[in-house]
Amino acid sequence: MAEIHTLYDVIVIGAGPAGYISAIRCAQLGFKTACIDGWLNKKGQSSLGGAHLNAGCVATIALLESSKIYHLLKHGINVHGIYADNITVDIPKVIARKDNIIETFGGKIADIFAYHKIDYLHGKAQLLNEKHVRVSSSDSPSPMVMEAKHIILATGSSPTELPYAPIDGEFIIDTAMALNLDAVPETLAIIGGGVIGLELGGIWNRFGAKTTLLEAQETFLSLPDHEISSEAYRIYRSQGLDVRLGARVITAKPHNNKVTLSYQDQQGTHTLCIDKLIVASGRKPNTDNLAAPEADLLLDENGFVHVNENCRTNLPGVYAIGDLTVLGPMLAHKGIVEGLFVAEQIAGIHNPINYEALPSVIYTDPEIAWVGQTEQALRAIAEPIKVGVFPLNANLRVHTTGQNNEGMVKIIAHAETDAILGVHIIGTHASEILAEAVLAIEFSASSEDLVQTIHAHPTLSETLHEAALALKNRALHVPLPFS
Numbered sequence: 250m251a252e253i254h255t256l257y258d259v260i261v262i263g264a265g266p267a268g269y270i271s272a273i274r275c276a277q278l279g280f281k282t283a284c285i286d287g288w289l290n291k292k293g294q295s296s297l298g299g300a301h302l303n304a305g306c307v308a309t310i311a312l313l314e315s316s317k318i319y320h321l322l323k324h325g326i327n328v329h330g331i332y333a334d335n336i337t338v339d340i341p342k343v344i345a346r347k348d349n350i351i352e353t354f355g356g357k358i359a360d361i362f363a364y365h366k367i368d369y370l371h372g373k374a375q376l377l378n379e380k381h382v383r384v385s386s387s388d389s390p391s392p393m394v395m396e397a398k399h400i401i402l403a404t405g406s407s408p409t410e411l412p413y414a415p416i417d418g419e420f421i422i423d424t425a426m427a428l429n430l431d432a433v434p435e436t437l438a439i440i441g442g443g444v445i446g447l448e449l450g451g452i453w454n455r456f457g458a459k460t461t462l463l464e465a466q467e468t469f470l471s472l473p474d475h476e477i478s479s480e481a482y483r484i485y486r487s488q489g490l491d492v493r494l495g496a497r498v499i500t501a502k503p504h505n506n507k508v509t510l511s512y513q514d515q516q517g518t519h520t521l522c523i524d525k526l527i528v529a530s531g532r533k534p535n536t537d538n539l540a541a542p543e544a545d546l547l548l549d550e551n552g553f554v555h556v557n558e559n560c561r562t563n564l565p566g567v568y569a570i571g572d573l574t575v576l577g578p579m580l581a582h583k584g585i586v587e588g589l590f591v592a593e594q595i596a597g598i599h600n601p602i603n604y605e606a607l608p609s610v611i612y613t614d615p616e617i618a619w620v621g622q623t624e625q626a627l628r629a630i631a632e633p634i635k636v637g638v639f640p641l642n643a644n645l646r647v648h649t650t651g652q653n654n655e656g657m658v659k660i661i662a663h664a665e666t667d668a669i670l671g672v673h674i675i676g677t678h679a680s681e682i683l684a685e686a687v688l689a690i691e692f693s694a695s696s697e698d699l700v701q702t703i704h705a706h707p708t709l710s711e712t713l714h715e716a717a718l719a720l721k722n723r724a725l726h727v728p729l730p731f732s
C-alpha cells in the first residue's frame with residue numbers, strides 16, 4: 250500500500266460550520282492547513298458545509314421560507330388587497346431551489362479555501378495517532394497518510410435510528426430525507442417534538458400535509474422559558490399541527506404503501522396509519538471509526554469525544570469541536586466559536602468561550618429564540634429576579650408587515666443588580682431580535698442599559714426595548730403590564 254506523507258501545521262477533519270470555520274481561521278493565522286471531508290451530495294459530488302448546510306438548518310430554513318410564501322399566498326394575502334387564484338406548489342422545484350442555495354454556498358466555501366490556500370481533500374479520514382490521519386478517497390486507489398502538528402476533529406453528528414421504526418427511505422424516513430420529498434404527503438407523522446421535529450412539522454404542515462407530532466415527554470419544549478413554550482404549543486396547534494404529548498412510539502412499519510404506527514400514552518395503546526413517518530428522535534456524534542483503536546481517543550459512554558474546557562482531547566495536540574462534544578448544545582454557532590477558539594489556541598491566543606451567552610433558535614413560524622436562563626430555573630434556585638414581557642401584537646412594525654403578530658419578548662433581570670439573566674422570544678424574526686440580547690448578556694448589561702439605548706422606530710427591535718420597560722412597569726404601547 251503506497252502511503253504519501255504530507256506535513257501540515259493543522260489538519261481539520263470535517264468541513265461543517267465548526268470545521269470549515271476553524272480551517273479558515275487557522276489559515277488566517279498563518280498555518281499550513283488541510284481540511285478533509287467525505288460529504289457527497291445527491292449528484293454524487295463532494296460538497297462542503299457539512300450536515301448543517303447540506304441536510305440541516307440551512308436546507309430547513311430554505312424550505313421554511315418557501316412554505317411561508319405558499320401559505321401566505323393561499324391564506325393571508327387578501328389582507329393586502331392582493332388576490333391570487335389557483336395557487337399550487339411544485340415540490341421538486343421547491344427542493345431544487347433549496348439544492349441550488351446549498352450548491353452556491355458550498356462553492357463559496359471552496360472559493361474561500363482556495364483563497365487561503367487551504368488544501369481540501371475529499372474522503373473519509375481516520376485518526377491514527379496524535380500526529381497522523383489516514384484518508385481513504387474514491388479519487389485514489391490506496392489510502393493516504395497525512396501528518397500534522399495539530400489535528401482538529403469536527404465530524405459533526407447524524408440522526409439517531411430507532412430499532413422499532415427502521416428507516417426504509419421511502420415510507421419511514423430520517424430528518425435528512427425529509428428535506429428531499431418529491432410531493433406533499435397527505436398524512437404525515439413525526440417521532441419527536443424536539444427542535445427538528447417542530448421545524449420539519451411546520452414546513453410540511455404549511456405545505457398541506459395533515460401532520461401529527463408524537464412526543465414521548467409530557468412537557469412541550471423544555472429548553473426555552475415555559476411561558477414561551479406554552480405560547481408555542483398554542484400557536485402550533487392553532488396552525489393545525491396535531492401535537493400529542495406523552496406519546497411514546499413503540500412500533501412502526503410500512504404496510505400497503507402506508508406506515509402503521511403504534512404509540513402508548515396514559516390512555517393506552519393507539520394506532521395511526523399515515524403516508525409517511527419522519528424519525529426525528531435526536532442526533533448522535535459521528536465518532537464511529539473516527540479514530541483507529543490504537544489511537545486511544547477517549548470517548549464517553551454515549552460516543553461523544555471527551556474534551557476539557559479548552560476542547561482538548563486526551564491526545565496531545567488533538568482537539569474536538571462542535572457536535573462531537575458535550576461542552577454545549579448541538580448548535581452550528583457553538584461549533585463555529587469552538588472552531589475559532591481552537592485555531593487561536595494553536596496560535597497561542599487564549600480567548601475563552603462564554604457558553605452562558607450562547608443563543609438558541611428554533612426555525613419555525615413564528616421563530617423561537619433565547620439566550621441565558623429561564624424564569625423557572627432561576628426561581629428554582631431562589632434567585633431574586635424581575636420579569637418584563639411585551640406582546641408582539643403591540644409593536645407597530647409587526648402590523649405593517651402583515652406577518653404573524655403572535656408572540657412575546659420576555660426579559661429576566663436580577664432584582665438587585667438589574668443584570669440581564671435571560672431573554673426569551675417567540676415571534677416573527679425572533680432570531681434577529683435576539684442578537685441585541687446576546688450582546689447585552691455578553692457585555693453584562695443591565696435592563697436599564699437596554700432602556701437607555703435608542704431603538705429606531707418603528708422596528709421589531711423595539712419589542713426588546715419595550716420588554717425592558719415592562720420590567721419596570723413602564724411599557725409604552727400596552728395599557729397595563731402585560732400578563
Ligand code: NAD
Binds near residue numbers: 532612
Ligand atoms: P431532540 O433531542 O431535541 O428531540 C427529540 C425528541 O424525540 C425528544 O423530545 C424525545 O423525547 C423524542 N422521542 C425520542 N424517542 C421517541 C419515541 N419513541 N416516541 C416519541 N418521542 C420520542 O432532537 P432533535 O430535534 O433531533 O435535534 C437534535 C439536536 O440537533 C438537538 O441538540 C438540537 O438542538 C440540534 N439542532 C438544532 C437546530 C437549531 O438550532 N435550529 C436545528 C437542528 C438540530
